[in-house]
Amino acid sequence: MSNAHNITRKAVQVAIDDLSAKKVHFGKGEIESLLHIYKTITKNQDRMDRLKFRDVLHNSFDMTDDILMDRVFRAFDRDNDSYINMTEWVEGLSIFLRGTHEEKIRYAFTVYDLNGDGYISREEMFQMLKTSIIKQPSEEDPDEGIKDLVEIALKKMDKDHDSRLSFQDFHQSVLADPLLLECFGQCLPDQKKKLAFEATFKKTHTIY
Template identity: 60%
Template sequence: MAEMSAMNRKLIQNLAETLSKQVKHFNKTEAECLIRLFNGLLGDQSDRRVGNGLDRGKFRNILHNTFGMTDDMIMDRVFRAFDKDNDSYVSVKEWIEGLSIFLRGTLDEKIKYCFDVYDLNGDGYISREEMFHMLKNSLIRQPTEEDPDEGIKDLVEITLKKMDHDHDSRLSYADFEKAVRDENLLLEAFGTCLPDAKSILEFEQHAFQDTLEH
């Protein structure tokens, strides 16, 4: 077994070196920690397709348990944002690329990421329907409410008024970007798709603890 693990260690180091050059925000040691974490999360899946990476279920568990996300629809969109090649698995490279924005992304990177998450059909716009869908999904319904839809429609209109810069009744990337630059709180206007500072800190302390000890 010792031979095997030594080989693995070499492979992981080489991969970490490559990925830390391709992906922003992580150095080689951190990339190595994230690869190990990824391998640990894959675990000893009996499924031989494990070579492909984390499936939707495993990935959602991480979003939920590690980053405190609760909204199913948004978690599904985050999975798709990480899974850039759409093969239904988050590969080790997609994992590190995604986490680089998740944990340490610049405002630019986060704006682009959130827009992609919210653009449900991928047509380059966040439409009224998409806003309605996400807001309805994220609001806690009071059982006493007659028709919460009316309130949500109002909220969509208010949001459009605030964010739709070119007045075409939908949010283009430019609209979204301008609105968020003017008012950073609007970054996650349609649902929590980034971890909060506390989750990030805990995740990094856990993931990079080896690097902190040396």
């Protein structure tokens, strides 16, 4: 169990210096603003739990898929302590909002690799597509249609023909066709939501 503490002025300054040194895709003023947002969400606690983070994904980015929201949380939570700290918050948003193509490919693969074994399996594809695709009432067996989509995805992306997607398979496929980046469900914000969220931290806040 991780105990939360109030965020001190020193802790904020340490986080700003640490993040600036890591060269995230934000300027110092933007980092300060993002930490101000973090403090507001957590009520000045140094831990953001899963529910608060899901609220951000749902309210700011219209994400509704429980599986993918959980996986995005895990992608942000790099130390696997079931909380997002200040550094993880800014580092995660750096990729989520402004990541390079390479960073986004690695991030999306991490999200889609549900069990963390380094591969996206048939079962994982099926699970994600089943929750992200809107079922048509006329379909007799929607699962069959999803299975067909899984086979189409494998045929297109499984370069070494081992019936699962390695990072290399996924990487090569997305480089060849960037539209495949979010082929198993929304794990990144659309442009409109991204710009709206960025507008909330463009102006530097005083966070002390």
